Amino acid sequence: MASSYEALRERLRTINNINKAGAVLAWDQQTYMPPGGVHDRGAQLATLAQLSHGMFTGDDFGELLDLAEDEVKDLAYESDEASIVRVTRRDFEKQRKLSADLVGRLRRHATESRNVWVKARQDDDFPAFAPFLQQTVDLSRETADAYGYEDRPYDALVDVTEPGMTTADLEEIFGTLREQQVPLIKEIVSRPQVDDSVLHQPYDEAKQEAFGKLVVGRLGYDFNRGRLDRTVHPFEIALSIDDVRLTTRYDPNFLSMSLFGTMHESGHGMYEQGMGRELAGTGLARGGSAGLHESQSRLWENIVGRSLRFWKAFYPELQRTFPDQVGNVPLETFHKAINKVHPSFIRVEADEMTYNMHIMLRFELENDFLEGRLEVRDAPEAWRARMDEYLGVVPPNDREGVLQDTHWSTMLGGFAGYCLGNVFGAQFWEKAIADRSGIPDEIEQGEFGSLLEWLQQNIYRHGRKYQPKELVQRVTGKPISTQPYIRYLKAKFSEIYGPL
Ligand code: ZN
DSSP, rough: OOHHHHHHHHHHHHHHHHHHHHHHHHHHHHOOOOOOGGGHHHHHHHHHEEEEEEEEHHHHHHHHHHHHHHHHHSSTTTHHHHHHHHHHHHHHHHHHHHHHHHHHEEEEEEEEHHHHHHHHHHHOOOOHHHHHHHHHHHHHHHHHHHOOOOOOOHHHHHHSSOOOOOOHHHHHHHHHHHHHHHHHHHHHHSSOOOOGGGGOOOOHHHHHHHHHHHHHHHHTGGGGGEEEEEEESSEEEEEEEEEEEEEEETTTTHHHHHHHHHHHHHHHHHHHOOOOGGTTTTTTTSSSSSHHHHHHEEEEIIITTTTTTOOOOOHHHHHHHOHHTTTTSOHHHHHHHOOOOOOOOOOOOOOOOHHHHHHHHHHHHHHHTTTTTSSSGGGHHHHHHHHHHHSSSOOOOOOOOTTTTTTGGGGGGOHHHOOOOOHHHHHHHHHHHHHTHHHHHHHOOOOOOOOHHHHHHHGGGGTTOOOOOHHHHHHHHSOSSSSHHHHHHHHHHHHSOOOO
16 A cells, blocks of 8 residues: 555554543543542543544644545445545544534533532432533534534434434334334233342342353453453443453342343444454444444344343353252243333333333434424423333433433433444344354354354444445345344244233
């Protein structure tokens, strides 16, 4: 490759090193840092972010990008070189659109507003948080204006986390899901309910940890290039392709939290460990979008990890680990318990069937805020009305309603990926088992190599080369569709609740 492209690669490597040094500090902050360190750590992270932002958005970087663009213009769209230049150009243009002033105000708002939100949630005091939510709405509008959009303000925000997708795309996807899922949920709730008391017993934390590690190691998460630590809000973080870390939290009286939480994060982790090495040191060596990332965590956690086949392989080991808790519990009882559907108030505790409704509600209210159809003061009531409509339950207070998530203390537009992940995940899964029909039987034997290799070849190694619509089309030969997900839900929950 000619010299400007190599010079661009070198510059990207330096910027990436700064960003990853920041990631180490962020990981440390959320795992081992003493609470007293929080103030200075914030300043350290801000310095690194400014340094990297300055290097990435400077005029000299733009000139280098122009030259490199010229050098790769005849290369194939799929080539690493053309892709690295194309995606870097997109990131460059986006980052340059936010002024230093706006970025500074966004950061200050995030810090102040998050503190107010923590207290307002504790006190169940929406009026105390309302002025800050108003600022979030105003700043989100300003950010959308700065990025620019043709049609709807939300278009500009969703394009950051789901490149190439629009509000109209999401409305179509969410609309079909709502039409299908609301009646399914109503039907399931009317059937005899599942008893999940087997999961709510004392489970020794050290044994939970050992079992969780055993499971995700067998799935294919590589502990030579990763580790598992404890935190309050679990996450996965990649410090490089060869150092991808997971975190989890334990409830000593509830098995699901850590077990499925760890499987979830391991899905994110295997995605990052599977990046193509030719993309290392660029902004392309990470998951393709929030929704694509979530497609992998949910595929491994839900489609694989909550299936009867999977537990045929792992239940005997679980029974050996916890003989007092599950030694005499039939596999079928356990399988039903881990798939119990129960409409509830809190998004992060929602089951697989009701989860999407929580996301739709937020997506709709965010658009209503941005487009002036909803005033901040009316948000609690709008929240309750939608909960009632979609899930048939109404939170008794705002702490379990509009105040439950931290997202609205900083920015709108952060939720769509959680729902898209379910849709993409099911679509990929359907294609994977069509391509390799042995996968389900292998899972029943506790073997996951064939599935992991398919995902690596088709999805993981591409990183951010392709946008979600492109990747889904390339991998499955079809545009994004909710049908595989609906088929999956009906088949799976028919096993638990009878034919649906
Ligand atoms: Zn996730």
